[in-house]
Amino acid sequence: MRILIHAPEAPRWQETLRRELRPTLPNASIVTTQEAGEGPADILVVWKPPASLLACQDASLKAIFNAGAGVDALLSLPGLPDVPIVRLRDAGMGALMADYALYGILHFYRDMDRYRQQQLEHHWQEQPLDDRSAWRVGIVGLGTLGQACAQRIRAQGFEVQGWSRSEKHIEGIKTHHGDTGLTTLLNTSRVIVSLLPDTPGTRWLLDEQRLAQLPEGAVVINAGRGTTLDPDALLGLIERGHLRGAMLDVFPDEPLPAQHPLWQDPRVIVTPHVAAPTDVSAGARQFAADILALTRGESLDTVDPATGY
Ligand code: NDP
Ligand code: OXD
Numbered sequence: 001m002r003i004l005i006h007a008p009e010a011p012r013w014q015e016t017l018r019r020e021l022r023p024t025l026p027n028a029s030i031v032t033t034q035e036a037g038e039g040p041a042d043i044l045v046v047w048k049p050p051a052s053l054l055a056c057q058d059a060s061l062k063a064i065f066n067a068g069a070g071v072d073a074l075l076s077l078p079g080l081p082d083v084p085i086v087r088l089r090d091a092g093m094g095a096l097m098a099d100y101a102l103y104g105i106l107h108f109y110r111d112m113d114r115y116r117q118q119q120l121e122h123h124w125q126e127q128p129l130d131d132r133s134a135w136r137v138g139i140v141g142l143g144t145l146g147q148a149c150a151q152r153i154r155a156q157g158f159e160v161q162g163w164s165r166s167e168k169h170i171e172g173i174k175t176h177h178g179d180t181g182l183t184t185l186l187n188t189s190r191v192i193v194s195l196l197p198d199t200p201g202t203r204w205l206l207d208e209q210r211l212a213q214l215p216e217g218a219v220v221i222n223a224g225r226g227t228t229l230d231p232d233a234l235l236g237l238i239e240r241g242h243l244r245g246a247m248l249d250v251f252p253d254e255p256l257p258a259q260h261p262l263w264q265d266p267r268v269i270v271t272p273h274v275a276a277p278t279d280v281s282a283g284a285r286q287f288a289a290d291i292l293a294l295t296r297g298e299s300l301d302t303v304d305p306a307t308g309y
Contacts, residue, residue: 092279094148138189
């Protein structure tokens, strides 16, 4: 079996895959494109591969392993071979994403935005502290990472609700789905944390009309994909005083263009797509287990190209 890796930190993926697979697949060749170049493989482990790497695959290719959670970049490539696609499922990202979401919620809930402004003005004034119950959190995209965030935020004493495509039942979390479900969630959340993938069904979902459904003073956190939220509409609602602020990790164009007004606005925290970096060791362990399952003929948890995630 030939496993070809094309991803950031490829030697670390290689080292962990070799260690995990050696006992069962001692003859597997596990190489990186840096050392072996592009060529046909049985398994590809890739993050944003060049189309040329896909073009040189043949009938021996059995699966593509996407070295991240979002598959939008991979699915958009021309000539994507028709084989199962496996993505990272949590693999250490859930805890990091929950840190990110919690930081954003606490930043606004504990008035750090206002204290920062007061500091700039040398102004000493205590802000009245809301009860946590006034800060219901809505998770938009209640998948692997959304659920990890929901559980941690709830454990911190916040009421949490979530929205997904399919109907869900999760203990302690109020769940919504469908169009009316999204309206209800937006109407009743003081903070939303969006963790949606980029798919034909989610693109520009959080537009001006939907963001305006949030109550006055609400806060928006987006760490899913930038194409799911209209940044100009968000900024307009902040400027008009309807929304209080935002923390954004993802943008329609990355890096966020230098002249974009989001950089300047003190009510917006901009981070450079770092909410939940891939944990290579955990990711490679998941992929090794999946590759072994594949060799045993077991079915894998794969991406559905029809829905795009
Ligand atoms: P999942 O596929 O597990 O979850 C996606 C969620 O979105 C599911 O709840 C799904 O609903 C929901 N969803 C998808 N399409 C729709 C739709 N049309 N309407 C309503 N809900 C929809 O993904 P993960 O939780 O693992 O990751 C989420 C995203 O986070 C990734 O796709 C990636 O873009 C982003 N990400 C960002 C990182 C960062 O550092 N900023 C790091 C890692 C990931 P259902 O449950 O019904 O299927
Ligand atoms: C991912 C990401 O999808 O890093 O894994 O955004």
